[in-house]
């Protein structure tokens with residue numbers, strides 16, 4: 001099977017990465033991170049979340065971050081919105097693209113957004129209507145597609161109807177999240193085979209956490225399934241506040257290095273991406289979660 005010529009990376013570090021940090025991170029550092037990522041050539045950056053600050057305190061300053069980043073033409077700067085209130089706040093902040101997020105497991109849905117899967121989908125309907133009115137694009141997420149921290153195994157057949165509903169309600173793309181990183185290349189391929197019977201492959205994305213060290217292998221397996229959009233996080237930042245022990249997303253630097261090695265184009269500059277990851281890692285007082293960055297910086 002042939003590999004794609006191009007892949008789009010969705011940089012989720014400023015949101016999925018930083019949302020999980022216990023220490024306060026000031027707005028200027030968040031803004032600098034987004035600007036660095038823009039400079040590195042990312043065409044899609046998830047900047048923040050318009051969620052309850054009681055649930056995810058680290059995302060409280062998202063409107064201020066949006067007000068201060070230097071937005072470049074051709075780059076999408078997106079935010080999460082769990083309900084109409086979040087969507088309206090995002091709109092007020094000038095956000096042009098939002099993401100709604102559902103789960104394939106009932107227990108995770110309850111812990112993450114305090115409602116059942118079907119209630120969450122019903123909550124997204126008015127967001128979709130308002131988004132259409134305001135010309136805002138909506139991306140969808142499904143969490144726990146290859147395992148749930150509370151329920152254990154999750155089948156591809158549980159994921160497919162949720163992904164399909166998000167797509168049918170108007171999400172232009174549905175990102176399938178391996179929230180706890182338990183997927184393997186085999187389960188990943190099966191997931192996309194099953195879900196692709198409900199949502200076109202061109203409208204699916206992969207979102208892999210690297211907790212079990214399988215994320216790059218899972219991305220390669222997804223490429224073989226004709227998936228060409230992947231979420232990743234600079235310096236491997238993050239985890240999920242509602243998935244204990246989950247490590248960060250796969251590091252953007254590591255994904256980019258692999259894609260470059262495969263001759264797949266992304267438009268991203270690896271050295272600048274490493275610099276962006278290095279700077280935020282210094283702010284956080286830790287070494288980068290990217291193996292490629294660590295190897296390059298050690299040279």
Ligand SMILES: CC(C)(COP(=O)([O-])OP(=O)([O-])OC[C@H]1O[C@@H](n2cnc3c(N)ncnc32)[C@H](O)[C@@H]1OP(=O)([O-])[O-])[C@@H](O)C(=O)NCCC(=O)NCCSC(=O)C[C@@](C)(O)CC(=O)[O-]
Pocket residue numbers: 016019049050051052053054055056080082083085086087089101112113114141142143144177178179207240241242
């Ligand atoms: C959905 C809710 C709000 C329900 O939370 P709730 O407590 O059921 O909501 P509520 O409607 O009863 O409101 C409770 C309070 O929150 C306020 N509120 C209500 N909505 C908002 C809002 N939008 N922005 C700001 N404030 C809000 C509301 O005004 C009220 O304030 P109070 O009267 O107590 O002072 C809450 O559960 C929540 O915010 N959850 C967010 C959880 C989250 O952000 N999780 C991380 C993102 S998902 C993820 O990381 C997975 C992903 C996408 O990366 C893929 C993967 O890896 O799996």
